[in-house]
Amino acid sequence: MAEHNDSGKLAEQLAADFLVGKGYELVETNYRHGHAEIDLITKHKGLLIFVEVKFRSGTGFGFAEEFVDSVKRKLLIKAADQFIYVNDWHNDIRFDIIGVYKDRTGKINFRHFEDAFY
Template identity: 50%
Template sequence: MRDHLDTGARGEQLAADFLKTKGFEIVARNYRHRRAEIDLIVKRDDWLIFVEVKTRTSISYGYPEEFVDDQKARLIFQAAEEYIYSTDWQGHIRFDIVSVRMGMPPEIIHFEDAIN
């Protein structure tokens, strides 16, 4: 079980570093509301982006981005709604997925507006 958590944490760090190089500001990591968690909340200009990071060491069972199901999306929306309300955010919002495929080097793909 520990390897799974370590892989996820490494993937989230790689995703955060990747997004920073693209000009995003990291606002929050692992934001929790009730049973929901948002891996990264980032900002650029007047956009607030809620990011689900999916990391896999192998694509034997599918690509990382394919593992965001409807239930996960609902939980992300609920947590995002609470964050928007609690911070009184007035700008644009979007829900993205960052797919991290561990390897040498890791492959990172950013899917904008991927959860709707």
Template identity: 45%
Template sequence: MAQHLDLGRRGESLAKAHLENTGYEIMDENWTHGRLEVDLIAYKNKVIIFTEVKTRTGNWFGEPEDFVDARKQKLLAEAAEEYIYLMNHQGEVRFDIISVLFDRDNNYILKHIEDAFWPTAM
């Protein structure tokens, strides 16, 4: 397996554990609709949370969360719209980012950014 894919899966596993440990219910992992994908879809306090997980081994080019650009936000919004429709969800939604930054010794910093953005597509 490619090293960057393994790193991404590790980050997603840590993000999932973090959400579960802080009271979120995981509804879906790596949910896809066509070419669209949402890393984690969680539920807490009647809110569906669409979560993008970004994992990096360094921050020389920016923090992991900096890589959730406007294009990625638009794609997440499109996927969220489909998920909301399929689930017939009438309540609130939120878009979070969880960034996982590993150092050379395999230690990591996990940052959960709640309500990180609101895509203009919705």
């Protein structure tokens, strides 16, 4: 597996741990529908939350949340619609983005954007 894939999978696990530590319930990871993949699906306070995780080893090329463009959002929404249908979910939903950043010392930091888009 390529190094960027390894770091992406590690970032997803770190983000999942971060959310669980904040009281979120992890429902599913890497949910696929067609060409779309939702990194994390969680529940929190009655909401079903679809989470896109982006890893950056710095901010020189921009922040993680800037890399979730309109095409990616459409794919996420399409996959979320399928998950909602298959699981017969009738309550509210939300789309979040979590940026996972590694600083020069190797320390991991998170930026959590709740209700990032729809």
